[in-house]
Amino acid sequence: xxxxxxxxxxxxxxxxxxxxxxxxxxxxxxxxxxxxxxxxxxxxxxxxxxxxxxxxxxxxxxxxxxxxxxxxxxxxxxxxxxxxxxxxxxxxxxxxxxxxxxxxxxxxxxxxxxxxxxxxxxxxxxxxxxx
Numbered sequence: 001x002x003x004x005x006x007x008x009x010x011x012x013x014x015x016x017x018x019x020x021x022x023x024x025x026x027x028x029x030x031x032x033x034x035x036x037x038x039x040x041x042x043x044x045x046x047x048x049x050x051x052x053x054x055x056x057x058x059x060x061x062x063x064x065x066x067x068x069x070x071x072x073x074x075x076x077x078x079x080x081x082x083x084x085x086x087x088x089x090x091x092x093x094x095x096x097x098x099x100x101x102x103x104x105x106x107x108x109x110x111x112x113x114x115x116x117x118x119x120x121x122x123x124x125x126x127x128x129x130x131x
Contacts, residue, residue, distance in 0.1 A: 009048040010065055014104035017053040023103050024049065026082070051104075058105045066109035072096040075110065094118050 014020040021040045025031060029042040029049065042049040044067070069075045072089050076098060079085075086099040086107055096112040 007047050009050050010044075010063075011050040011052060012063060012065070012102065012104055012106045013054045013058055014051050014102075015054065015058055016103055017051060019103040020051050023083075024051070027079075060101065060105045060107060062099075062107040064109075065106070066111050069110050069112050072098060072110055072112035093121055 012020075017037060017040060021031065021034065024040075024042050029044060031040060032043050032048070033041040037053060039050060039052040042051075073096070076085070076089050079100075084101040086101060087097075089096050089098045094117065095114050098110045099107050100110065101107055
């Protein structure tokens with residue numbers, strides 16, 4: 001049975017909601033709703049990014065959240081002095097990737113897919129299999 005499951009919202013805890021809200025606005029995400037000091041909601045192409053204020057200490061932690069970016073190297077150059085990058089852009093066979101921390105120590109991934117390179121790699125592998 002298909003229940004229509006899909007990603008609806010991603011929630012991230014924040015110690016300083018005002019700083020986190022400003023951070024995600026700086027990245028260009030449109031805020032759709034806010035209760036100052038409690039929570040803020042952003043729109044990410046049909047998925048809600050929900051930030052909420054907490055008082056406990058937040059250690060660095062990888063969230064599993066990965067954001068698509070059209071040009072990772074330009075994004076990195078634009079924000080490298082104002083965002084805490086955990087990894088610089090890395091060239092993988094299928095994509096360029098990087099990771100950064102938001103003000104709540106959430107480690108967020110960035111990906112610029114390279115489907116044309118994947119197609120070339122698959123084609124080369126298929127040709128090797130024939131030979």
